[in-house]
Amino acid sequence: MRPHLLRRVRRVVVKIGSNVISDSDGLLLPRMEALCRDVAQLHRRGIEVILVSSGSVSAGKGVLGITGRPQTIPLKQAAAAIGQPRLMRAYKEYFHAEQLQVAQVLLTRDDLANRRRYLNARNTLLTLLDFSVIPIINENDTVVVEEIRFGDNDNLSAMVTTLLEADLLVILSDVSGLYDRDPRTHGDACLIPLVERIDEKIEAMAGGEGSVRGTGGMATKIRAAKRAALNGIASLIVSGMENSILQRVFDGEELGTYFLPARDRMTARKHWIAFTKKPRGKLLVDAGARQALVEGGKSLLPSGVRKVEGRFERGDSVRLCDLDGVEFAKGVIGYNLSELTRIMGKKSSEIETILGYKYGDEVIHRDNLVITAGPEDEE
Numbered sequence: 001m002r003p004h005l006l007r008r009v010r011r012v013v014v015k016i017g018s019n020v021i022s023d024s025d026g027l028l029l030p031r032m033e034a035l036c037r038d039v040a041q042l043h044r045r046g047i048e049v050i051l052v053s054s055g056s057v058s059a060g061k062g063v064l065g066i067t068g069r070p071q072t073i074p075l076k077q078a079a080a081a082i083g084q085p086r087l088m089r090a091y092k093e094y095f096h097a098e099q100l101q102v103a104q105v106l107l108t109r110d111d112l113a114n115r116r117r118y119l120n121a122r123n124t125l126l127t128l129l130d131f132s133v134i135p136i137i138n139e140n141d142t143v144v145v146e147e148i149r150f151g152d153n154d155n156l157s158a159m160v161t162t163l164l165e166a167d168l169l170v171i172l173s174d175v176s177g178l179y180d181r182d183p184r185t186h187g188d189a190c191l192i193p194l195v196e197r198i199d200e201k202i203e204a205m206a207g208g209e210g211s212v213r214g215t216g217g218m219a220t221k222i223r224a225a226k227r228a229a230l231n232g233i234a235s236l237i238v239s240g241m242e243n244s245i246l247q248r249v250f251d252g253e254e255l256g257t258y259f260l261p262a263r264d265r266m267t268a269r270k271h272w273i274a275f276t277k278k279p280r281g282k283l284l285v286d287a288g289a290r291q292a293l294v295e296g297g298k299s300l301l302p303s304g305v306r307k308v309e310g311r312f313e314r315g316d317s318v319r320l321c322d323l324d325g326v327e328f329a330k331g332v333i334g335y336n337l338s339e340l341t342r343i344m345g346k347k348s349s350e351i352e353t354i355l356g357y358k359y360g361d362e363v364i365h366r367d368n369l370v371i372t373a374g375p376e377d378e379e
């Protein structure tokens with residue numbers, strides 16, 4: 001079953017744990033180099049790769065004379081500030097050797113909780129992928145306070161996976177996958193190759209906190225896999241300590257623990273657009289645009305928009321209606337009211353000339369659009 005599912009993967013988020021690329025002396029550069037080669041090979045297969053890499057604290061704490069876990073938040077933040085450029089310098093060098101460029105993206109949970117910033121982060125990352133650049137994401141450790149922390153990069157990687165609607169989340173760790181008990185303390189623990197549903201039994205298998213360098217242990221990885229699964233995305237927890245692990249996985253070797261998605265992708269998101277988000281405006285579109293959206297599954301372009309009502313900002317939800325005012329869809333808009341008023345009826349190629357910039361060719365991307373049955377109140 002697995003090779004069949006992996007053949008369909010076009011976009012993958014790979015999370016690299018601190019334990020994989022660092023030890024008590026700092027970064028393990030030969031391992032990072034090997035991993036970059038492995039990622040580059042995947043890229044050559046036509047798979048888009050986004051990295052979520054830990055390791056900034058491990059890379060920086062030596063400069064502060066710290067050998068174990070930094071004991072205070074300021075120390076951890078200082079270590080991260082020192083370590084992050086070191087981490088990126090290594091990635092830049094190793095990917096450069098593979099003719100690939102990298103980009104650093106530092107996020108806080110706040111950035112993804114706010115819908116507009118969520119869409120901005122998404123657009124930036126998608127643009128990097130369009131240019132075949134490898135985004136390397138980490139938590140913005142130096143500025144986060146408790147309220148806006150992801151807490152651990154397992155969680156961050158799951159959020160990025162759903163943000164980008166990737167087809168797979170791969171978590172590289174210092175263990176070969178999920179075992180029925182913590183293999184560090186139980187020599188006879190057995191690897192679980194497939195998890196069809198993440199229930200309490202599975203959750204109970206993860207021990208407590210992680211190691212000296214790692215943050216969350218197996219518990220946060222299972223939570224991450226669950227988050228991805230609920231959004232219709234499969235996950236794989238596999239050892240990052242072995243050579244060419246990504247190649248081997250995509251060549252069909254049954255390594256690590258594979259978590260099946262819980263239900264069809266997009267359902268949760270579309271549900272959110274259709275039912276949770278309050279519409280802030282109404283767009284009347286012509287018959288051609290209506291047909292393209294409803295029958296062709298296309299995005300809404302400015303050329304099809306005839307009239308705009310309401311007050312909305314980029315990232316708000318709007319109702320889409322035909323010229324008689326009958327609603328047929330809802331969507332998250334990529335331009336605000338004043339921008340849309342200027343570009344409606346125009347070709348996408350004219351957007352930049354009119355506004356002086358553009359966020360995208362579409363007024364509403366089809367991923368942000370849901371066809372609804374009939375009209376609904378705006379309240």
Ligand SMILES: Nc1ncnc2c1ncn2[C@@H]1O[C@H](COP(=O)(O)OP(=O)(O)O)[C@@H](O)[C@H]1O
Pocket residue numbers: 016017018019020172173174175177178179180181182183184205206207208209210211213214215216217218219
């Ligand atoms: N049931 C389990 N199966 C596998 N590993 C487990 C389990 N329970 C706890 N662990 C521990 O989780 C650790 C991996 O998490 P962590 O130290 O946070 O690493 P990382 O840096 O990869 O995020 C393993 O080294 C392992 O000891």
Ligand SMILES: N[C@@H](CCC(=O)OP(=O)(O)O)C(=O)O
Pocket residue numbers: 016017018019053054055056057058080138139141151152153154210213214215216217
């Ligand atoms: N942002 C931190 C990583 C925190 C973290 O989740 O670490 P890990 O459990 O090793 O993935 C860093 O770069 O050191």
